[in-house]
Amino acid sequence: MLRVSDPWRNWAGTVVAHPSAMRHAATADEVATAVVDAGRRGTEVRVAGSGHSFTPLVATDGLLLHLDGLSGIVAVDAEQQRVRVLAGTPLHVLNPALQAVGLALPNLGDIDRQTISGAIATGTHGTGARFQGIAAAVSGLTLVLADGSSISCSAETEPEVFAAARVGLGALGVVTEVELQCVPAFRLHAKEAGESLDALLPHLHAEADAHDHLDLHWFPHTDRVLVKRNDRVAPGEGPGPLARWRATLDDDLLANRVFEAANRLATALPHLVPGMNRLTARGLGAREFADDSWRVFCSSREVCFVESEYALPRDSVAAVLRELRAWFARTAAPVPFPVEVRFLASDDIWLSTAHERDSAYVAVHQYHRMDAGPLFEAFEAIVREHAGRPHWGKVHSLGADRLRDLYPRFDDFREVRNRVDPERRFTNAHVRHLLGD
Numbered sequence: 001m002l003r004v005s006d007p008w009r010n011w012a013g014t015v016v017a018h019p020s021a022m023r024h025a026a027t028a029d030e031v032a033t034a035v036v037d038a039g040r041r042g043t044e045v046r047v048a049g050s051g052h053s054f055t056p057l058v059a060t061d062g063l064l065l066h067l068d069g070l071s072g073i074v075a076v077d078a079e080q081q082r083v084r085v086l087a088g089t090p091l092h093v094l095n096p097a098l099q100a101v102g103l104a105l106p107n108l109g110d111i112d113r114q115t116i117s118g119a120i121a122t123g124t125h126g127t128g129a130r131f132q133g134i135a136a137a138v139s140g141l142t143l144v145l146a147d148g149s150s151i152s153c154s155a156e157t158e159p160e161v162f163a164a165a166r167v168g169l170g171a172l173g174v175v176t177e178v179e180l181q182c183v184p185a186f187r188l189h190a191k192e193a194g195e196s197l198d199a200l201l202p203h204l205h206a207e208a209d210a211h212d213h214l215d216l217h218w219f220p221h222t223d224r225v226l227v228k229r230n231d232r233v234a235p236g237e238g239p240g241p242l243a244r245w246r247a248t249l250d251d252d253l254l255a256n257r258v259f260e261a262a263n264r265l266a267t268a269l270p271h272l273v274p275g276m277n278r279l280t281a282r283g284l285g286a287r288e289f290a291d292d293s294w295r296v297f298c299s300s301r302e303v304c305f306v307e308s309e310y311a312l313p314r315d316s317v318a319a320v321l322r323e324l325r326a327w328f329a330r331t332a333a334p335v336p337f338p339v340e341v342r343f344l345a346s347d348d349i350w351l352s353t354a355h356e357r358d359s360a361y362v363a364v365h366q367y368h369r370m371d372a373g374p375l376f377e378a379f380e381a382i383v384r385e386h387a388g389r390p391h392w393g394k395v396h397s398l399g400a401d402r403l404r405d406l407y408p409r410f411d412d413f414r415e416v417r418n419r420v421d422p423e424r425r426f427t428n429a430h431v432r433h434l435l436g437d
């Protein structure tokens, strides 16, 4: 057992925790021993993924468990296109390893720094009206419970635990292994262009249905939106990948370094933000390329920000964007980051933000050195009127009372939790706020 001298911080630096102890487990047995020891001491246990959640899900003053040694693919079933993966595997390790065996995850978010277990625990998702979030690709998982025993679940075995544990908020036990239903490795043909939001909104749904993975980045205080249309193509089809110099220029220099400098300027002179956004939006260039799916889905995000994201019924998305635009116009709020819009098909996971609902996701971001409070408050008031469900890993203020209205299987989740963690070993103040005890 290591005593902790340094506090734990999330990626954005907005959540700081002082665990009383920290352990690194490299096997399921080591996880079980750590959990049982914590039980003897009466200490709460949280697992840290790679700390990319903005909500205090990981924070604990008890035992903080790291699974960095529990990484890699353990088995490949080529015929079923299924792989068994250790829970601490980061997506940036998993994606190339899947490619090496001719497989891929069907859909991904826009970065690959998360662990597989952290990503599924919060319902991490990408975009695509016919595709689902990462947790929907889970066909089985194994959890270490509070008494140190293990439970494996799937649609056939312990189906209720399976329905709860895929998006489990780390509140049921420690996931040690995940089975993923993959698809054959595929390429994406990316077309990106700056367009008018007003012109796009009337046929937004047609666009979302016409493209495999539609992703929008709208710049507040402007009518300009960067539209990314990514479509699946057969091997050898479509243009080549981005030239290395172009990728470096766009992603490293413009998206990260120049954007960082612009955000620092915005922090010092916030009244300049509307004008800066208009300038950035005018410069949105078009590009077209094709590459391995995971190379197109994921990019690097070096500029630090905080984010709030809500899943909405698809039909609400245009109204929410119009209301947000009216709020920006009314307040001239200095927000240099674009608002992101994505789409996803429904799934059957009890606490998935897309549970039984085809969804549109709207995400607002703020540079980490600037005040996100007014933006997040106004955003939450808008999406509340549209039955918005907050991303579990992104800033929101909802607690059990409201979440119960939004999730028809909320109390079923709590019942599974009562069964597998009756003494509440896997909890913290935030989880208590979310789940009601």
Ligand SMILES: Cc1cc2nc3c(=O)[nH]c(=O)nc-3n(C[C@H](O)[C@H](O)[C@H](O)COP(=O)(O)OP(=O)(O)OC[C@H]3O[C@@H](n4cnc5c(N)ncnc54)[C@H](O)[C@@H]3O)c2cc1C
Binding pocket: 011, 012, 046, 047, 048, 049, 050, 051, 052, 053, 054, 057, 058, 067, 087, 088, 108, 109, 110, 111, 113, 114, 115, 116, 117, 118, 119, 120, 121, 122, 123, 124, 125, 126, 169, 170, 171, 173, 174, 175, 176, 301, 391, 392, 393, 394
């Ligand atoms: C720059 C950036 C970009 C992002 N992009 C997207 C995106 O495109 N789409 C999207 O949906 N989200 C996105 N997110 C949010 C992010 O995907 C989620 O917050 C995700 O949960 C982070 O994974 P992690 O490994 O860092 O987990 P952490 O944040 O460390 O942990 C998340 C939760 O998982 C639990 N957990 C982790 N491992 C286990 C385990 N083995 N057993 C039990 N519980 C466990 C933790 O206890 C905690 O409750 C982004 C975040 C950032 C900072």
